Amino acid sequence: MSGAQEHVEVLDADRELASALSAEQLKLARAHTQARVQRLPVGGWDAIGEYGEQAAWLGLLILEGFVARETSCEQETAIEVIGPGDLLRPWDHDGEYPLASITTRWRLLEPTLIALLDDEFAQRISAWPALTVAVIGRTGRRARWLAVRLIISQLRRIDARVFYLFWHLAERWGSHTPEGIVIPLRLTHAQIGELIGAQRPSVTTALSQLGGEQLVIRLPDGGWRIPSDTPDRLDELLGR
Amino acid sequence: MEDLGGRDASRVLGPSRAPIQPVPETSVRIARLLELDPDLGDALPAAAFSAARDKVLVRVETFRVGPWKPRLAGRAPRPGLAVLVIDGLLVREIESAGRVSAELLGTGDVIYPWDIDRPGAPTGVWCAIVPGQVALLDESLFARIAPWPVLAGAIASRSTRRGRVLAALALTRRMRRIDERLVFIFALFAERWGKVRPDGICLSLPVTHELLGRIVGARRQSVTTALGDLRVRGLITALTDGQWLLAGPADPAALLAYSRATVPRTEEAP
Numbered sequence: 001m002s003g004a005q006e007h008v009e010v011l012d013a014d015r016e017l018a019s020a021l022s023a024e025q026l027k028l029a030r031a032h033t034q035a036r037v038q039r040l041p042v043g044g045w046d047a048i049g050e051y052g053e054q055a056a057w058l059g060l061l062i063l064e065g066f067v068a069r070e071t072s073c074e075q076e077t078a079i080e081v082i083g084p085g086d087l088l089r090p091w092d093h094d095g096e097y098p099l100a101s102i103t104t105r106w107r108l109l110e111p112t113l114i115a116l117l118d119d120e121f122a123q124r125i126s127a128w129p130a131l132t133v134a135v136i137g138r139t140g141r142r143a144r145w146l147a148v149r150l151i152i153s154q155l156r157r158i159d160a161r162v163f164y165l166f167w168h169l170a171e172r173w174g175s176h177t178p179e180g181i182v183i184p185l186r187l188t189h190a191q192i193g194e195l196i197g198a199q200r201p202s203v204t205t206a207l208s209q210l211g212g213e214q215l216v217i218r219l220p221d222g223g224w225r226i227p228s229d230t231p232d233r234l235d236e237l238l239g240r
Numbered sequence: 241m242e243d244l245g246g247r248d249a250s251r252v253l254g255p256s257r258a259p260i261q262p263v264p265e266t267s268v269r270i271a272r273l274l275e276l277d278p279d280l281g282d283a284l285p286a287a288a289f290s291a292a293r294d295k296v297l298v299r300v301e302t303f304r305v306g307p308w309k310p311r312l313a314g315r316a317p318r319p320g321l322a323v324l325v326i327d328g329l330l331v332r333e334i335e336s337a338g339r340v341s342a343e344l345l346g347t348g349d350v351i352y353p354w355d356i357d358r359p360g361a362p363t364g365v366w367c368a369i370v371p372g373q374v375a376l377l378d379e380s381l382f383a384r385i386a387p388w389p390v391l392a393g394a395i396a397s398r399s400t401r402r403g404r405v406l407a408a409l410a411l412t413r414r415m416r417r418i419d420e421r422l423v424f425i426f427a428l429f430a431e432r433w434g435k436v437r438p439d440g441i442c443l444s445l446p447v448t449h450e451l452l453g454r455i456v457g458a459r460r461q462s463v464t465t466a467l468g469d470l471r472v473r474g475l476i477t478a479l480t481d482g483q484w485l486l487a488g489p490a491d492p493a494a495l496l497a498y499s500r501a502t503v504p505r506t507e508e509a510p
Contacts, residue, residue, distance in 0.1 A: 020320070054393075055282075055283050055390065055393050055394065055397065056283060056389060056390040056393040057393055058392060058393060058396050059396055059400075069407065071404075071407040071408060071410065071411060072411075073408075073411050073424070073496070074496060074497075076411050076414040076415060077411075077414070078407065078410035078411045078413070078414055080403075080407050080410070087396070087400075088400075089396060089397060089400045092397045092400050092401070092404070093404075102408055102411070104404075104407075119389055119390070119393070122389040122392050122393065123389045126382070126383075126385075126386035126389055126392070127386070129379040129380070129381075129382035129383040129386070130379050132382045132392055133320055133321065133322075133377075133378070133379055133382055134320055135396075136322070136392065136395060136396045136399055137319075137320035137321075137322065137352065137355070137399075139396060139399040139400045139402075139403060140320070140322060140350070140351070140352035140355055140399055140402075141352075141355070142400075142403045143352075143399075143402040143403040143406055144352070144355065144364070146403055146406035146407060146410065147332070147334055147341060147343060147362075147364070147406060148334065148336065148362060149406075149410060150341040150343075150406070150409060150410060150413065150457065151334060151335075151336045151337065151339050151340075151341045151362070152337075153410065153413035153457065154339045154341065154413070154457040155337060155339065160337070164337065194414075197410070197413030197414050197457075238337050238338070
C-alpha cells in the first residue's frame, strides 16, 4: 500500500457520521472509530491493485479531496466525481456487467485523504449498529446523486446542463463566500463533458457563455464559483 | 463543507410526483436472511454460515404491482435505512427541470426508499412492476450480524452495485443513437435477469416504451421507432406477457458491435 500511513478517529473527521449516535453513545464510540488513513497524490490510481479484494471491509471513506470514477464502454466514457463523505469499494465487481466490456478506472483529481474502514473497523463499530447503517448508507447517497446526473444529461441545452451540474456539485461541496458559492474542484472541460453527456467543444462554448453572464466563473486556483442566487438563475436559464 | 440544502432548490429540481393510485396492501413476516439471499454469506466458512443462517432474522414485506411505499420501518422511518430486494422488480423515478429519469431495481439490490439528502432535493417515486418482497436492513439487523462483520461488507457491496449500474447507465447518455442506448441497457438487463434459451436470451421485463425512454433518456416515440428497427434487425424482439428476446450475448460491447454492423435507420437522440 503506497503513501504514508496515519490514523484518525473517523467520528471526528466526519462529523455527519457522528450525528447517527446519541451524545452518550458518541462518547463511548469515538475511541473505537480509529482508522488508518492514506494520503494519495493527484493522478491515476490503481485502487484494486492497491487494496486487492477486501470483501469484508466496509470501504474507503473520503475525508479530503476528489476522485473520478471513469466508466468506459468502447469509445464512450462517463465519469462520477466522488468527494468528502463518500464511501468507495473499488474492488466490488459482481456480475452486473462483464468487466471485459465495461471498464472502470480511478483518477485522483486532488490530493486525497481516505480512511480505510477495514474488517477490524467494522468489527469495532458493530457495537453501534446505527453507525454501521450510516456508513453503508453513504453508498446509497452516491447512487441518488448519480440518478440526478442522469437527469442533467437529458437537458437539451448544454449551458443548462453545465450550470445545473455546478449547482449540483455546490449542493454537496460548495462554500458560501461574499462573491458567491465556491466549488473547490478542478475539472477540465473534457471531464465536465463526461459528467453531463456532452462533447468537450460544446462544454467550452457553454462555459464561455456562462462566464460572460457571470453564472459560472473559473477561479485562479482552478476551482469554480456560481452566484448565490443560482436556483433563480437556473430557473431563468431553463425557461429560455 | 457548508450545507446549502433547501435553498429554494425545489423550484429548480421540480416537484416530486406523488403516486396517483393508492398503495396496494402488503404483508409482513419474519424470515432468515441467508435463506432469502444465500449469496450474502459467500465469504463465511460453512460452520459460520450455518450459525448465521439460523440467527440472522429479518422482517420481510411483500409488495404488489403498483405504487410502492414500504411500511416495514413503522411510524418513524429514518433516512439511511435500507431494504434488500429479495425478488420482484421496482422502478424509481425522479423528476427535475421538466425531465424524468428512471432506474430498475431487482433481486439483490439494496435501496434506500426513505432517503432524501435535503429539503427540495428530488425525491424518488417508487413503483412495483413485478410483485415481490423486500427485507428491512435496520439497526436491529446490523446488531444481529455483529458476530459476522463480513456480512456488513456483503451488504455494503450490494449497496454499491446500484451506483455501478447507474454509472453504466450514464454511458447511454453519451450515445447519440437511441437504438444503441436500448441495445446497451437490454444487454445490462440480460446480464442480471436474462435466461438463456436456444434462440437467444429471454428477459421477463414488463416495461413500457415510455419507461424505457425514461431509463435511456429518450422520448417514447423515439423508443418505439428504435425498437421497431431493432426487431426488424433481429436484435431485440418483444414477445408476449412482458417478455423480450435478445439475440446474441449479454455483453454490451459485443451486442453494440453487432448492432453497428447492421444497417442503422433509427433517429438520433436530441
